[in-house]
Amino acid sequence: MRNDQQERTFRRDPGKLLSSAVMLFYFSAFLLLWLKDFAWQAAALAVAVPAMIWLGVNFLPHLFPADKLLLSLTNFLCALGVLVLYATNPAYAYQQAVYYGVGLVAMVVCIYLVRIIRHWRIPVYLLMPVSLALLALPLIIGRETNGAKNWFYVGSLSVQPSEIVKLSLLLIISHFMSRRKFLPWLIFAVGCLGLLMLQKDLGTALMYYGVTLMLYYASSSNLLLTGIGLAGGAGAAVLGYKMFAHVKRRVAIWQNPWSDYDNAGYQLVQGLMAIASGGLFGVGLGLGSPRTIPVYHTDFIFAVICEQFGVIFGLCVLLMYVAIIWRGATTAMAARTSFHGLLAMGATLMIGLQTFVIIGGVIKLIPLTGVTMPFVSYGGTSLVSSMCLIGLLQGVASLNEDDLNEDTRLAMLGSEEGMR
Amino acid sequence: MKQQRYLFKVLALIMFGLFLLLAVYGGYSIFTYGNRWFSYSRNPRVRAQKENVIAGDILDRNGIVLATTVDGKRTYQADEAARRAVVHLLGDSQGQVSNGVEAFQTRYLYGFEASLSERFNALLSGQPQRGDNVTLTIDSQLCTLIARSFAQHNPGKNGAAVVMNYKTGELMGSISLPNFDPQNITAATLADAGQPFWNRATQSVYPPGSSFKIITTASALQNIPDITTMDILCTGGLSVMNQAIRDYGNAVHEKLTLREAFKKSCNNVYALTAITLGDDALRKTAEDFGFNDNFLFRDLVVENSTYPTENRNQFELATTGIGQSALAATPMHMCMVAAAIANDGVMMEPRLLMNVQSASGSTRTTYQSKVYRTALPAADAATLQSYMREVVKSGTGTRAAVPGLTICGKTGSAESSLAGSDVTYGWFVGYIENPDLPYAVSILVESIEDGEGGGSTAAPVAADVFEYLRALP
Numbered sequence: 001m002r003n004d005q006q007e008r009t010f011r012r013d014p015g016k017l018l019s020s021a022v023m024l025f026y027f028s029a030f031l032l033l034w035l036k037d038f039a040w041q042a043a044a045l046a047v048a049v050p051a052m053i054w055l056g057v058n059f060l061p062h063l064f065p066a067d068k069l070l071l072s073l074t075n076f077l078c079a080l081g082v083l084v085l086y087a088t089n090p091a092y093a094y095q096q097a098v099y100y101g102v103g104l105v106a107m108v109v110c111i112y113l114v115r116i117i118r119h120w121r122i123p124v125y126l127l128m129p130v131s132l133a134l135l136a137l138p139l140i141i142g143r144e145t146n147g148a149k150n151w152f153y154v155g156s157l158s159v160q161p162s163e164i165v166k167l168s169l170l171l172i173i174s175h176f177m178s179r180r181k182f183l184p185w186l187i188f189a190v191g192c193l194g195l196l197m198l199q200k201d202l203g204t205a206l207m208y209y210g211v212t213l214m215l216y217y218a219s220s221s222n223l224l225l226t227g228i229g230l231a232g233g234a235g236a237a238v239l240g241y242k243m244f245a246h247v248k249r250r251v252a253i254w255q256n257p258w259s260d261y262d263n264a265g266y267q268l269v270q271g272l273m274a275i276a277s278g279g280l281f282g283v284g285l286g287l288g289s290p291r292t293i294p295v296y297h298t299d300f301i302f303a304v305i306c307e308q309f310g311v312i313f314g315l316c317v318l319l320m321y322v323a324i325i326w327r328g329a330t331t332a333m334a335a336r337t338s339f340h341g342l343l344a345m346g347a348t349l350m351i352g353l354q355t356f357v358i359i360g361g362v363i364k365l366i367p368l369t370g371v372t373m374p375f376v377s378y379g380g381t382s383l384v385s386s387m388c389l390i391g392l393l394q395g396v397a398s399l400n401e402d403d404l405n406e407d408t409r410l411a412m413l414g415s416e417e418g419m420r
Numbered sequence: 421m422k423q424q425r426y427l428f429k430v431l432a433l434i435m436f437g438l439f440l441l442l443a444v445y446g447g448y449s450i451f452t453y454g455n456r457w458f459s460y461s462r463n464p465r466v467r468a469q470k471e472n473v474i475a476g477d478i479l480d481r482n483g484i485v486l487a488t489t490v491d492g493k494r495t496y497q498a499d500e501a502a503r504r505a506v507v508h509l510l511g512d513s514q515g516q517v518s519n520g521v522e523a524f525q526t527r528y529l530y531g532f533e534a535s536l537s538e539r540f541n542a543l544l545s546g547q548p549q550r551g552d553n554v555t556l557t558i559d560s561q562l563c564t565l566i567a568r569s570f571a572q573h574n575p576g577k578n579g580a581a582v583v584m585n586y587k588t589g590e591l592m593g594s595i596s597l598p599n600f601d602p603q604n605i606t607a608a609t610l611a612d613a614g615q616p617f618w619n620r621a622t623q624s625v626y627p628p629g630s631s632f633k634i635i636t637t638a639s640a641l642q643n644i645p646d647i648t649t650m651d652i653l654c655t656g657g658l659s660v661m662n663q664a665i666r667d668y669g670n671a672v673h674e675k676l677t678l679r680e681a682f683k684k685s686c687n688n689v690y691a692l693t694a695i696t697l698g699d700d701a702l703r704k705t706a707e708d709f710g711f712n713d714n715f716l717f718r719d720l721v722v723e724n725s726t727y728p729t730e731n732r733n734q735f736e737l738a739t740t741g742i743g744q745s746a747l748a749a750t751p752m753h754m755c756m757v758a759a760a761i762a763n764d765g766v767m768m769e770p771r772l773l774m775n776v777q778s779a780s781g782s783t784r785t786t787y788q789s790k791v792y793r794t795a796l797p798a799a800d801a802a803t804l805q806s807y808m809r810e811v812v813k814s815g816t817g818t819r820a821a822v823p824g825l826t827i828c829g830k831t832g833s834a835e836s837s838l839a840g841s842d843v844t845y846g847w848f849v850g851y852i853e854n855p856d857l858p859y860a861v862s863i864l865v866e867s868i869e870d871g872e873g874g875g876s877t878a879a880p881v882a883a884d885v886f887e888y889l890r891a892l893p
Contacts, residue, residue, distance in 0.1 A: 214434075218427040261462065269460070275450060276457035277465050292464045311450055315443055322439050329432035333425045341421070345428050352435040356442060363446045 018072050019057040023050035026079050033087060033286055041090060048097060049079050056104050064111060065401035066394050070327045073320050074390050077375035078103065078383065080317070084304055085297060085378055087286040092297050092378045099380040103387035110167075110388045114395025120339065124175045127168040128188055134161040135195040162196060162204045163385040166350060170392065173212055174342035177219040185212075200246060203357050203369025209233055211349045215342055254367035267294045271303035271362050275311070282310030297378040299370050302362045318359070321374075325352045331397045344396040347389040452716055459526045462515070466526050473531045476551035478510060478521055480560040481774060486510055487522070496602055497560070503603060505563040508596040508619040509556070509772070514605065516617045519721035521554060521772070528552040528776045533784060550779035557590035557774050562888055567595045569884035570863075574877050578866040580620035580751040583885055586759035586851055587858040588789040589768030591720070592889075594752070596620040622722045625748035626864060629834025629874070630685045630816075631847045632743030634757055634804060637682055639705035640693050641800040647693075648803065651675045654688040661735040665691045665742070668833070668873065682807040683815035685831065687742045694741020699732050702740065709757055709795045710767065711749070719773040719787070725749040743834060755862030756792070758849040761808065762828070762860055765801035767792045808850065817848060820879035822886045826853040829882065831874035843867045848878035852886055859889050 030046035056075040060066055078100045086093035117123065138152045138161060151158050169192060176185040189212045196205035213233065217226040241247050249264060257265030257272070270293040277288060290296050290304040306314040328348025335341035351374050358377075361368035372382040374389075459466070475494065478487040486506055487496050494513040496503045511520015527533055531551040534542075542549040566581045583592040600609045600616040609616060618624065640647045656672030658665045667673070667687045673680075681689035694702055707713065711727040728736065728746035739745040749757075752770060760767035769792040776784040796804075808828035811817040816831040829850020836843055846868040851860035863878035863885075 214431050218424055218431055221423050221427055258460075269457075272453075272457045273460060273463045273465070276454040277463070279454075289465050289468060311447070315447070318439055318443055322436060325432060325435050325439075329428055329435075332428045338421055338424060341424055341428065345431065349431065349435065352438070356435075356438045359442055359446075363442065363449065365442060365445045 016058070018069075019053065019075075022057070022072060022076050022079070023053050026050050026053065026083060029083050029285060030086070036286060039090070041094065042086065045082065045086060045093065045097060049082055049100075052097075052100060052104065053079055056107075060108065063108070064115065064398045065405075066111075067327055067331065067397045070324065070331075070390065070394065070397070073324050073327075074375055074387070077317075077320060078387075080305070081301070081376040081378065081383070083285075084301060084308065084376070087308065088290050088296060088304060095380070096378055096383070099383045102380070103384045106384045107387040107391035107394065110391025111395040111398060114340075114343070114392055115398060120171065120175045124172050127172060128184075131165045131168040131172075132188070132191050132195070135165050135192060137161055138199055139195070157380070160379075160381045162199075162201060162208075163381040165192065166208075166385055167388050167392070169208060169212070170343055170346040170350065170389075173215055174339050174346055177215060177342055178338035180220075197240070200244070201370075202240070202247065203361075203371035206357060206369065207350060207353045207371065210353045211346055214349055215346050218345060219338065219342055250367045250369070254364065257364070267300070268362075268364060268368060270294065271300045272364065274300075274303040274307040275314075275363070278307040278310050278314075280310050280312050282306070282308050282313060284308065295370075298372055298382075299358060299368070299377070300362055301373055301377050302359050305376075317376075321352065321355045324348070328352075328393050331393055331400060334400045335396055336400065336403050340396045340399060344393050347393045351386065351389055455524070455527065456721070459519075459524045463526075466530065469530045469532065472548060474548055474550045475513075476529045476531075476779065477553040478529070479553065479555045480506075480558050481556065482559060482561075483555075484560050486556070486560055494602075499564075500601055500603075501567065502560060502564045504599040504601055505567040505595055506558070506560050507599050507602050508621065509558060509563070509591075509594055510602070512602045512605065516605070516610075517619060518623070520619070521556065524719065524721065525554050525773070525776075528554055528784065533776075534778070538778065538780075552779065552784050553777045555774040555777070556772055557585075558593050558772070559892075560593075562593040562885070563595055565888050566593055566881065566885060567597065567599070569881045570595065570597060570865075573880045573884075574865050574868075577868070577877075578614065578620065579864045579878075580624070581864070581881065581885070582621050582752050582755040582862045583889075584755055584759055584770055584860055585858050586762040586768065586860040587855075589759075589770050589792070590774075590789070591770055591772050592859060593885075594621045620751065620864070620866075622720065622750055622752045625723055625725065625750055626845050626847075627744055627747055627834040627836050628749045628754055629743040629832035629845065629847055630687075631754055631757075631830050631832035631834075631849045631874070632747060632749075633682060633685065633690050633741075633832075634761060634808070634830050634849070635706050635709055636690050636693055636697075636702065636741045636743075637678065637804055637807065638709070638761075638796045638800060639697050639702050640678065641803055642705065642796065643697055643701045644693075647678055649677070651677060652681065652689045652692060654681070654686050656688065658688045658691050658738070660691065660695070660738045661733060663735050665738055679807055679810065682830075683810045685811075685816050690741045691738035692741075694737050695734060697741075699737050699740075702737070703727050703729070705796070708793070709760065710753060710793065711747075715753075717769055717792075718771065718790075720752070720770055722752050722770070723750050725753045743832060751862045751864045754847065754849050754864075755860055757795075758808075758829070758851050758862060759860035760795040761801050761804050762851040762853070762858070763801075764798040765794055765796045767795045805853065809853065812850065816873070816875040817850065817879050819875055820848055820850055820882040820886070822883055822890065825857070825886055825890055827851075827882075827886060828853050829879070831879060833868070833873040844870075844872075846872060846874040846877035848874050848882045850882055852889065857889055857892075859886075861885050 026049045027046050030042050034042035053075045057071045082093050082096050085096050141152045151160055172188055173185040193205055213229045253264050257268040261269055274293055285308055288307045290307055293300045296304050325348055332341045332345035354371055354374050358371050358373050360366040372379050374386040475489045477485055479485055511517040511522035529551045531549050578597050580596045582594045596619045598614045598616045654673035654676055665687055673686050706727040711725045715722045715724055726748045736745045756767055769790045773787045775786040778784050812820050812827045812829050817829045820827050820829050832847030834845045846865040849862045861882050863881045865877040868877045
């Protein structure tokens with residue numbers, strides 16, 4: 001029995017080779033940057049980042065069964081954020097490295113929460129008012145940046161509550177949808193969307209809406225109501241376009257950023273120039289002029305990656321997100337309860353949609369909305385909440401693994417009894 | 421649960437679809453627009469590189485150096501008239517002219533395409549890196565001649581001219597007036613209301629006027645049976661929706677064949693032809709010739725041409741047939757139209773780059789000719805060739821004739837309102853019918869005087885160009 005379990009774990013393990021390659025990649029990358037000015041911070045990161053990757057990919061699976069490929073991918077992306085930030089603005093990179101560590105811890109916490117809590121009724125009812133209150137806070141004590149009012153400060157720490165509420169949204173809608181209770185999640189979701197609209201945080205609103213609608217479709221398989229929801233969303237989008245001047249402005253910029261290059265279109269045009277400058281293989285790590293792009297460290301980090309590493313690497317990054325979605329969907333399909341399935345799928349969709357919304361905005365496929373690129377963009381709340389999403393996913397994956405082992409054990413027992 | 425699992429799979433596939441869209445759209449737009457984004461004059465990366473790299477030379481097809489770098493300063497030809505004639509093609513080092521060679525070939529001129537070993541060698545030798553040398557397809561002496569001839573026949577007028585090889589698409593010359601001296605840009609040049617930085621050959625769109633009758637004819641030949649043999653009546657005042665369409669000098673041509681109507685540029689007949697064709701057929705032919713297409717040529721940025729799609733009533737259709745309505749095309753595109761007729765219906769992609777060589781003399785890249793599209797069947801092109809031959813032999817374009825050469829062409833006088841006042845543009849598009857001298861021209865003169873037409877303003881310039889081309893070795 002023991003052998004069988006080991007064999008299965010081994011079969012699912014994409015191999016230590018992958019994590020070793022990832023660690024070597026970051027070690028040499030930071031070493032390369034260290035050669036530039038012999039800053040001790042680069043040398044420190046050359047050791048610290050691979051160490052965190054080792055913790056995240058090789059050590060964690062000793063605590064509980066985990067999907068190692070998923071761990072490798074997320075850790076690669078987190079470390080990529082630290083690396084690109086160090087190459088453009090080291091001060092951001094130190095903070096991001098700390099957030100990465102915090103994110104790993106938060107991920108473990110989330111994994112344990114999913115493993116331990118079997119009855120979500122009480123937590124969910126507690127979460128609902130707390131989440132709505134949290135989401136309303138920026139409207140009362142927040143500051144406006146780039147037309148959206150979605151931040152507030154705790155001391156010197158900036159907090160974006162919509163990133164935290166993302167998690168409770170998933171828990172709440174998965175709980176009620178798995179129990180076929182329609183109204184509670186609908187009221188909560190509409191409340192969240194309303195508050196996000198008031199904050200003019202349209203990118204996040206789009207993600208919340210998309211994930212909720214998709215999960216509803218999966219849980220109910222009711223095409224008619226999903227269609228109505230889709231139409232309602234489209235109607236709200238048109239209404240938003242007509243009502244809000246800043247939405248109109250964004251759409252106009254998207255249609256032709258070059259017409260107002262010096263002002264409104266500046267950001268998008270700089271991003272496109274950066275991508276084009278990189279060519280297929282990039283200008284090289286730490287080279288180029290990525291800092292000419294406004295908000296290069298958050299919204300436009302994908303343009304920076306393309307400039308430095310090239311379009312082919314950019315496509316590979318896309319492929320990594322696709323792999324995350326693939327692993328996430330596989331986990332969701334293997335889940336034993338409807339709740340866990342919805343939770344895993346929701347976390348996957350949340351990451352996928354967020355990536356699509358921001359990269360699509362940067363390459364001018366859709367109008368730009370200011371959301372972060374999961375795992376990679378600078379920002380504590382964003383990185384930690386993305387890691388928590390992976391935590392929820394991993395939690396479900398570990399439960400699946402436990403259940404699978406239990407099945408095997410019972411089957412073995414059964415056959416032993418049969419032999420007797 | 422089973423249903424839910426299946427739907428999870430559907431959702432995952434939707435997400436994969438979205439990501440595929442990202443990859444395909446991103447890849448496509450970088451592939452098609454990447455160089456345009458990169459060479460945008462205000463790309464800060466280029467400005468940074470300009471400080472460190474000695475820009476490469478720009479040469480014409482005969483090896484004449486058009487631009488070089490001496491002691492860190494960009495210098496041009498010694499003769500001022502020669503400098504001015506090619507300034508719009510070349511662009512200036514300050515980026516006032518958009519999409520000139522200086523800006524659009526930044527990748528080569530400023531050494532962005534240098535290989536790793538070249539950069540390494542530059543680093544070792546301690547010498548600053550040198551950009552690549554770019555050789556153009558143009559003949560700079562031809563450019564000087566066009567500018568001189570244009571000013572001689574149309575003193576003080578603005579306008580543009582394009583000469584290309586209709587078999588290969590190579591640009592032989594192109595000018596835009598007014599121009600400026602790149603060696604001596606003053607505050608007055610920058611403030612000039614005549615917009616000397618504007619390349620009228622590729623960036624300005626004009627109503628093509630009667631030169632568009634080439635396309636109306638092409639459409640008629642393809643869509644109306646027996647059009648070549650039928651007689652059409654010109655009453656001198658065709659009434660469409662209570663508006664009269666008149667001919668030049670209020671002429672009444674009586675009964676005409678299409679050939680005669682083309683030769684005399686009869687508006688009545690062409691308005692009638694357009695109405696007979698209908699909007700869809702005429703638009704289809706215009707689009708075959710590249711109207712409404714997004715021009716994405718490899719080394720030339722050309723403003724798109726428009727065949728109007730809105731507000732199409734019978735009167736608009738009738739005026740489209742004679743090249744008015746909201747039709748708009750650049751002199752470059754009209755040159756391509758004439759070239760397509762000359763080249764038996766095949767329109768070549770215009771091109772400006774001959775080859776690129778590294779500072780050490782090895783060839784970085786050479787450009788090949790490419791077919792842009794097939795505009796019309798060869799048989800119809802042959803008919804149009806004979807019509808255009810008539811125009812220069814005994815029609816409106818006789819002043820483009822050069823003894824000893826077979827010249828074909830079409831004149832045009834297009835009306836438009838510019839800043840509230842009516843202006844007339846004079847056009848001549850045409851070519852030499854000779855496989856050894858495969859050249860097409862397009863000449864545009866802005867704001868010609870009353871009583872003048874394309875035949876008296878633009879055609880004489882074309883004649884000088886043909887004369888020069890004949891003398892080429």
